[in-house]
Amino acid sequence: MKLGLRKIMTGNPLLQAFRFPCGIELKNRLIMAPMTTCSGFYDGTVSNELVEYYRARAGSLGAIIVESCFIDNSGPAFPGAIGVDSDSKISGLARLAAAIKDKGSRAILQIYHGGRMVSPALIGGRSPVAPSAIAAPREGAPVPVALTEAQVEEMIAKFGDAVRRAVKAGFDGVELHGANTYLIQQFYSPNSNRRSDKWGGNREKRAAFPLAVLDIATEAAQSFADENFIIGYRFSPEEIEEPGIRFADSLYLLEEMAGHGLDYVHFSMGHILRPSLVDRQDKTPLIRKFIKERGAHLAKIPVIGVGGVVNRQDAEAALANGYDLVAVGKACIAYPDWADIISAQDLAGDKAAAETAPVSTPGKAGENRAATAVEAGGEAADLAGLLPAEPAALELYIDSTKREELLIPEPLWRFSLVEAMIRDMSVENAKFHAGTYQEDLSDDGLRIVMNVTLETDRIKDITLAAGTDIDEEFTACFNLVRGRILAANSPHIDAVAGATAQSEAVKQAVSKALMKSSREALSESGGEVVLQRYDVVIIGAGGAGLAAAIEAKDNGAKVLIVEKMPVVGGNTIKASAGMNAAETHFQKAKGIIDHKALFFQETMRGGHHKNNPSLLWYFVEHAPEAVAWLEKHGISLSDITTTGGMSVDRTHRPADRSAVGGYLISGLLKNVHQRHIDIMTNTAASEILRENGKVAGVRLRDSEGEEQIILTKGVIVATGGFSANSRMVEKYRPELKGFVTTNHAGATGDGIKLLERLGADVVDMKEIQIHPTVEQSSSYLISEAVRGGGAILVSQAGKRFVNEMETRDKVSGAIIDLPEHYAYIIFDEQIRRENKAVEQYIARNLVIEAAIIVDLAARLEMNADNLEKSLRNYNAAVAAGEDKEFGRITALRQPIDKAPFYAVRIAPGIHHTMGGVKIDPDSAVLDKEGDVIEGVWAAGEVAGGVHGGNRIGGNAVADIIIFGITAGRQAAAHKFKR
Structure with a gap:
């Protein structure tokens, strides 16, 4: 059927052959766009999954442009990137090219260097390189190292080497990636290129690098390939930054390139008909401006359009507006046979038109029409009964059960590009x-x-x-x-990075609409409200609530999550350090010797021996299982550091060393979605209802005051603590009046009050922890992992004053005892590289930076001699492996001597409430007689007893996951007992 379609579709320009200036011909004008898959091996070689992914999408398309391939090991801009940086990569790339070409499509390799867009975590902690030492204008962007003139020449040569390897691997061409703010674009941009040598300055000089790359690519093709080798250039027509590339600048560069052996230019835009992002008054699609304003030489160069192409009509619109070829992105991921599908759409449309055309007589006209069908290969008659008269439009989504069938590699499945399409x-x-x-x-x-x-x-x-x-x-x-x-x-989806508040506002508005609609649907039948029933209702959508929901669902329960805030995540999303556990497989893999008994002892000591021993032992015993549970659910905490009060590295965090909270919530939420678990936001639980001493339901109230009752016989309360309830804090600890809190606004103790009304007992309510390192103007927590990474604390006098790795209460007390009641956390570039959370602090302007210690002291209005002496003494202690001055025995990782140097002014803030309702090791809530309140469980900070008089950093995340899993399992089992 596919062959027949290609035969009879010659009337559609999309499916007609196309010839590049170099002489290579494509069988049609349809191209698969280059899209990141993150599916290469750790060293950038091609994986089998990647080969099969491209093989499945080749055949019907004229060409496939293989995803961006880095030309130097300092250039990968994303994890799992493939490389063309050494001859050792040729064999893998050859398998990839062969898989595409054997199916009948041309294979083009996109080559690039990420420049300042490269994360240090992807290149061994090194700083990225760029035209100038200017960070990208995005949250947490690292400051790159400017390439020297000699290094610029070397980089150009590496592009030439990459083309040579692409030829040897069997590719039909290369696409130079001059878009997406990668290195080639960075050299042309006045925003990122502030050089004063021959590679920077005015527009003509900034164009020197992309033109040199094009020239060396052409030379390499002439030396190693036959004359029919495609060289294309992808470009972003504008930058919104000021200064930045404007459309006229792009047109100038492309006009220059037109005389240097270019075979096509490829617009990089989110939609084929996108107008200017800079001149918002001009609604003219940029492709139309391009066609109108280009010169005679550039007019001879074919143009590829990309963005928003899903159906045949989209592709036809691209040609109608001036593009010569059409690149298809996400639709090719969702539909590997996309070209055949739109061919069928076109044929069905032609068939429908023919069927509705007026025929005056059954004579000559009818004979001619029949003859036309025969001349088309006889295929039309065979296909007529198989195709609908009005073809259905494709919807851009992927069935969550179809990954294997669509041959989508697992890393690509988890990548945001695809995750956003999974329904x-x-x-x-x-x-x-x-x-x-x-x-x-x-x-x-x-x-x-x-x-x-x-x-x-x-x-x-x-x-x-x-x-x-x-x-x-x-x-x-x-x-x-x-x-x-x-x-x-x-x-309930992830917020957009750098636009959290805006994202949450949109999510909240949609949640309110769903709530109103559901209420109307329930009351449609004569005003009678039908009560919904769930096996388990979970109150609170932080880490504990989400973990409980997943486990309860996996154990056969129908689950509802209720959250009073407009968004999910609770305090968990603010967590930064990691998750403590002893005797994990991650520790063993790294050669870390640890023991559960030691973990128990150090937590008991950190909690001033006020911890409930049975709860604590259950916690310690099940911590490694909880780490494994997370990994099983796609949430891997493979990197390990330490926090105050621990003598061994046992704080597990993401591999990229980022803050654990956002990563954890995102992973848990994905699992919740996959299980179709219902979530109601902007909805508070006002009462747990009971009949004959047993739980019968929960009364809910939404943000507009509307009430409803949900029937259930199992309730899990996971609402967190009360650090954000100043009255409640002052009731138990009057001396904490006026302290800032690191908690989110919803941490007001509602769950404790709810359970107390059922007769629940409470414990340790006066045990309220203050965290020592909180930036006071923003209430932003500076992660303990920074001190765990080797940072120190100094007073305004520039002197160390405490063992920074002591428990939080002791470090907080030492800061409060200083005359100024605040301190500075001091660290260097090495510590910054190993703690990704620092990028958040820098992006929020919380960090003071200087190239040398004397200048840092001046900016802090601090005695420079004292600060330098403090660092000398500390560095000597690191070298000796012993801190005699303050007794620090952990996190003596490396000296603080790698410029630049950083400081954040901090003071204690209310961070955690150790007290809460009493539970047993099964998470069941206990009454004042110590008996279980049947049908009710609690998990996370709402429950007391685990942490005693002081919580160790990293134990809260372990607490919510361990007891969240337990509560979910127990609540699900309760369903089968009645």
Whole structure:
């Protein structure tokens, strides 16, 4: 059938052959766009999964442009990138090229260097390189090292070597990646290139690098390939930064390139008809401006368009607006046979048109039409009965059960590009009242009206109301969040990095619309409300609640999560250090010798021996199992550090050493979606209902005051502590009045009060922990992992004053005892590289930086001699492996001597409430007589007893996961007991 389609579709320009200036011919004008898969091996070699992924998508397309391939080991911009940086990569790339070409498509390799967009974590902790030492304008971006003139020449030569290897691997061409703010674009951009040598300055000089790369690519092709070798150039037409590349600049560069052996130019945009991002008054699609303004030489160079192409009509629109070829991105991931599908769409459209065409007589015209069908190979008649008269449009989503069938590598499946397309019908069982709901959305003073359109079982669309005037930054955020919500069919998705507040506002508005619609659907039948029933209702959507939900669902329960805040995550999303556990397989793999008994002893000592021994032993015993449970669910905490009060590295965190909280919530939430677990946000539990002494349901109240009752016989309370409830804190600890808190606004102790009304007992309510390192103006926690990475604390006098790795209460007390009641945490570039959370602090302008210690002291208004002496003494202690001055025995990792140097001013803040309701090791809530309250469990900070008088850093994450899993399992089992 595919062969027949290709035969009879010659009338459609999309499927007609196309010849490049170099002479190579494509069988049609359809190309698979280069898209990151993150599926190479650790060293950048090609994996078998990657070969099969491309093989499955080759054949019907004219060409496949293989994803960006780094030309130097300092250049990968994402994990799992493939490389063309050495001859050892040729064999793997050859298998990839052969897989594509054997199916009948041309193979083109995109080559690049990430420049300042490279994360140090991907290149062994080194600083990335760039034209100038200017960080990218994004949150947490590292400052790159400027390439010397000699290094620039070497980099150009490496592009030439990459082309040679591509030829040897059998590729039909290369695409030079001059887009996405990677190195080639960085050299041309006035934002990232501030050089004063021949590689920088005015526009003509900034163009020297991309032109030199094109020249060496052409030379390499002439030396190693035959004359029919494609060389293309991908470009981003504009930058929104000031200064930045403008459309006229791009046109200038491409005009220059047109005379240097170029075979095509490839627009890099989110949509084929996107207008200017800079001149927002001009709504003309940039491709039309390009066609109108290009010169005679550039007009001879074919143009590829990409962005938003899903159906045949999209591709035809691209050709109609001036593109010569059409690149298809996400649709090729979701539909490996995409070209055949749109061919079928086209044939069905032709068939429908023919069937509705007027025929005056059954004579000559009918004979001619029949003859035409025969001349088309006889295929039309065979296909007529197989194709619909009106072909259905493709929807851009992927069934969550189809990964293996679609041959999508696991890393690509987890990559944001694909995750946003996976449809996990997390609200598939909910029944909505179909219609459009209008919600107000507020963000930093903006008032925006949003329309949420629902069908009975899904979110159909989200749009901004007509007349809404918002800036480009918000539009970009809105479009990303909208796409994620529609793909997941749920508002409970990850926020857009760098636009958290905006993302949450959109998610909250959608949640409110769902809530209103559900309420209308429930009351449609004569006003009678049908009560919903769940096996387990979980109150609180932080880490403990989400873990409990996953475990309860996996043990056969129907689960509902209720969260009073507009978004999920609770305090967990703010966690930074990691998760403590002893005797894990990760420790063993790293040669770390640890023992559960030692973990127990150190936690008991850290808690001043006030910990409940039975709870603590259960905690210690099950911690490694909880780490393994997370890994089983795709949440790997493989890197290990330490926190105050621990003598062994046992704080598990993400491999990239980022803050654990966001990573943990994102992974748990993905698992919740996959299991279709219902979540209600903006909804508080006001009462746990009982009949005959047994739990019968929960009374809920939403943000608009509407109440409903959910029937259930099992409730898990995971609402966190009360650090954000100043009255409650002062009730138990009056001396903490006025302290800032690191907690989110929802940590107000509601769950404790809810359970107390059931008769639950409480314990350790006066044990409230203050964290020593909190930036006071923002209440932002500076992670203990920074001290665990080797940082020190100094007073305003520039002197160390405490063992930084003591327990939190002791370090906090030492800071409070200083005359100024604050201190500075001091660290260097080495510690920054090994603790990704530091990038968040820098992005929030919490960090003071200097190239030398004397200058840092001056900026801190500190005695420079004292600070230098403190560092000399500490560095000597590191070299000796012993800190005699303060008795520090852990985290003496390396001297603080790698410029630049950093400081953050900190003081203690309320961080954790160790007290809460009493539970047993099964997470069951206990009453004042010590008896179990049947049908009720508690997990996380809402429960007391585990931490005693002081919590060790890293134990909270372990607490929520261990007891969250336990509560979920026990609550599910309760379903089968009645």
